[in-house]
Amino acid sequence: MEALSAFLAMGGHGAFVWPAYGAAALILVGVLVASLARLRREERTLAALAAGATRRGRAKLRAAAEAEAGAGARS
Amino acid sequence: MALHRFANPARFLRFSAVALPWFSVAAVACIAAGLVLGLVVSPADYQQGETVRIMYVHVPAAWMALMVYTVMAGGSVSALVWKHPLGDLVARAAAPIGAGFTLICLVTGALWGKPMWGAWWVWDARLTSVLVLFFLYLGYMALQNAFDDPTRGEKAAALLAIVGFVNVPIIKWSVDWWNTLHQPASVARLAGPSIHASMLVPLLLMGAGFTFYFAAVLLLRVRAEIAARRIRALRLVAMEG
Amino acid sequence: MTRKRRRLLVLAIAMGLLGGATALVLAAFQDSLVFFYSPSDLQAKGAPGERSFRLGGLVEEKSVVRAGEGRVTFRITDGVHAVPVAYSGILPDLFREGQGVVTEGRMRPDGVFLAREVLAKHDETYMPREVADALRKTGHWKEGEKR
Numbered sequence: 001m002e003a004l005s006a007f008l009a010m011g012g013h014g015a016f017v018w019p020a021y022g023a024a025a026l027i028l029v030g031v032l033v034a035s036l037a038r039l040r041r042e043e044r045t046l047a048a049l050a051a052g053a054t055r056r057g058r059a060k061l062r063a064a065a066e067a068e069a070g071a072g073a074r075s
Numbered sequence: 076m077a078l079h080r081f082a083n084p085a086r087f088l089r090f091s092a093v094a095l096p097w098f099s100v101a102a103v104a105c106i107a108a109g110l111v112l113g114l115v116v117s118p119a120d121y122q123q124g125e126t127v128r129i130m131y132v133h134v135p136a137a138w139m140a141l142m143v144y145t146v147m148a149g150g151s152v153s154a155l156v157w158k159h160p161l162g163d164l165v166a167r168a169a170a171p172i173g174a175g176f177t178l179i180c181l182v183t184g185a186l187w188g189k190p191m192w193g194a195w196w197v198w199d200a201r202l203t204s205v206l207v208l209f210f211l212y213l214g215y216m217a218l219q220n221a222f223d224d225p226t227r228g229e230k231a232a233a234l235l236a237i238v239g240f241v242n243v244p245i246i247k248w249s250v251d252w253w254n255t256l257h258q259p260a261s262v263a264r265l266a267g268p269s270i271h272a273s274m275l276v277p278l279l280l281m282g283a284g285f286t287f288y289f290a291a292v293l294l295l296r297v298r299a300e301i302a303a304r305r306i307r308a309l310r311l312v313a314m315e316g
Numbered sequence: 317m318t319r320k321r322r323r324l325l326v327l328a329i330a331m332g333l334l335g336g337a338t339a340l341v342l343a344a345f346q347d348s349l350v351f352f353y354s355p356s357d358l359q360a361k362g363a364p365g366e367r368s369f370r371l372g373g374l375v376e377e378k379s380v381v382r383a384g385e386g387r388v389t390f391r392i393t394d395g396v397h398a399v400p401v402a403y404s405g406i407l408p409d410l411f412r413e414g415q416g417v418v419t420e421g422r423m424r425p426d427g428v429f430l431a432r433e434v435l436a437k438h439d440e441t442y443m444p445r446e447v448a449d450a451l452r453k454t455g456h457w458k459e460g461e462k463r
Contacts, residue, residue: 007115011125016190020183021114024132028288031175035295042302049309118444122410127442156323192435193408199351237331241338252342254350254372256418261440271443 084301087161091294098291105284113277120274127274129187134262135282136179139289140208141243143173146293147215148240151233161297163229164304166236167219168296172289174212180205192256200249201257204242211239225307352418355397363423371399371429372418372437380413392417392429403431410436 010017113131120127147169154162184202185195196202215232222228250259262268268275342349352372353361363369376398379391387404390413401419411417416437421430443451 010128011119013124013126013190016126016186017128020129020132020186023182023186024136024179027175027179031172032288032292034171035292035299039295039299039302042299042306046302046306046309049306118446120442121445121448123438123442130442152327156327157320191408191410191438193433194435197351197435200349237327238334240331241335245338245342252349253346254352254354256351256435256437258438258440261442264440269441271447273444274442 084160088298088301091298095291095294098287098294102284102287102291105280105287107284109277109280109284112280117273117277123191126187126190129183130274131277131281133180133183133187134278135285136176136183137205138282139176139285140173140180140205141246142286143169143176143289144208144211144236144240144243147173148236148243151236155230155233155237163233164297164300165293166215166233167229168293168300169289170212170216172292172296174209174216176285176289177205177209177212181209194256197256199255199257200253201246201255204246204249207242208239208246211235211242215239354394355392355399356394358399359397366422368420368422368432370418370420371401371431372416373399375411375413375415375417377413389428392419399429400427401429401431403434405434407434408436410438 008014008018109131113128117128117131119125147166150159150162150164150166150169152162153159154166184205188197189195215236218232218235219225219228222231247260249255250257261270262275262278270278352370354373355371358371371392373392373394376391376393379398381389383389385404386406387402388407389400389402391398391400393399401421402424403419403421411434416439418435418437419429419431420433420435424430
C-alpha cells in the first residue's frame with residue numbers, strides 16, 4: 001500500500017506525470033476509436049450502395065444521388 | 076519502385092488484411108513493455124527525479140510528429156508528381172494521426188516544463204516551430220474540405236503539405252542553430268546517446284510502439300479512404316446513369 | 317521529357333527556391349530567433365538599453381548568495397565572461413550552481429542584471445542518481461562543461 005502511494009506520488013510530481021500519461025492515452029485511444037468508427041460507417045454505406053446497385057437497379061440509386069446532389073447544391 | 080506494388084488498392088487491401096493484426100499486436104506489446112519499464116523499472120533521473128518519466132511519452136510523440144509529417148509530405152509528392160492512386164489517400168489518412176501525436180508532444184512538454192524549467196510555455200525556436208507543425212496539420216485537414224470539388228481540395232492540401240515540409244528540418248535542428256530553452260537532442264546525435272541505457276530502452280520501446288500504432292491506424296484509415304472513394308465513384312456512375 | 321518528369325522538376329525547383337528563401341529569412345532574423353543572449357553576446361553588442369531581454373548561461377560556482385526573503389544574487393557565466401544577476405522570487409527546482417539558467421529582465425546602470433524571471437535550462441544528459449554519483453567519485457564528471 002505504501003509502495004503504491006509512493007508510486008502514485010512520483011516524488012511529489014505526480015500532478016505532472018500522471019496527467020501527461022493520461023493525455024497521451026486519451027488522444028491515442030480517441031484517434032483509434034474515431035478511425036474505427038469512420039471505417040465501419042464507410043464500409044456499411046459502400047455495402048448498401050453496392051447491394052442497391054445490383055438488386056434494385058440503377059433508377060433508385062440515381063434518384064437518391066440526385067436528391068443528395070440537390071441538397072449539396074442548396075447548402 | 077517497390078512501392079508501386081501497393082499502388083493497386085485491391086492489392087493494398089490484401090496487404091492490410093495480413094499486416095494489421097501483426098502491427099496491432101506489436102504496438103500493444105511494445106507500449107505495454109515500455110510503460111512497465113518506463114514507469115516502474117527505470118530509475119529516477121539524477122536531476123529531474125521522477126518527472127523524467129514524462130520523457131517516455133513526450134520524446135516518442137515528437138519523433139512521430141515529424142515522421143508522420145514526412146509520410147504525409149511523401150504521399151503528397153507521389154500524388155502530385157506520379158498521380159499515384161494511394162498517395163493522396165495515405166496523406167489524408169496520416170494527417171489526423173500526426174496532429175494527435177503533435178498535440179501529445181505539446182501537452183506533455185508543458186507538463187514537464189512547468190516543474191523543470193519553471194514555465195508551461197516559452198516562445199523559443201523549438202517550441203514555436205512544433206506549434207507551427209500542429210497548425211500545418213490542422214491547415215492541411217481544413218484545406219482538403221474547403222473546396223466543392225474534392226480533387227481541387229486534395230491538390231491544394233498536398234501543396235500545403237509539401238511546402239510545410241521546410242518546417243521539419245527547422246524543428247530538428249532548431250536546438251543547434253539557435254539558443255533555445257529546450258535541450259538539444261539526446262538520442263540521435265553524432266557523439267552517441269547521452270541517455271543511460273536503463274532510460275534509453277523504455278524510450279526506444281515506446282518509440283517502436285508508437286510507430287506500430289501509427290502503422291496500424293494508418294492502414295485502418297486508408298481502408299476507410301478507399302471505401303469513401305468507391306462510394307463517390309458509385310454515386311457519380313449512378314448520377315450519370 | 318514526360319509530363320511526370322516535368323512535374324517532378326518543377327516541384328524540385330520550387331522546393332529548392334522555397335528552402336533557400338526560408339534559410340535567408342531565418343538568417344536575417346537570427347537575432348530575434350535566439351531565445352537568450354550569453355554574457356559574451358552582451359559583451360560584444362552591449363545591453364539593449366532599458367529594454368527587457370533574456371540572459372542565459374551557467375550559474376557560476378560559489379557565486380550564489382541568498383540574502384533572505386527570497387532575494388538572491390549570483391553570476392551567470394559562459395566560461396569566458398560573467399554577468400552579476402539580482403533576483404527576488406521563487407527559483408525553479410533545478411536551479412543550482414553549475415546548472416544552466418535563462419533569466420529575463422533588464423540591465424541596471426551599475427552593470428547588474430535585474431532578473432524578473434529565472435528559468436532552469438536542462439541539458440541533454442539523462443542518468444540515474446547512482447551513475448551520476450559514481451561518475452563524480454571517479455572524476456569523470458563534466459559538470460559546467462560547455463557543450
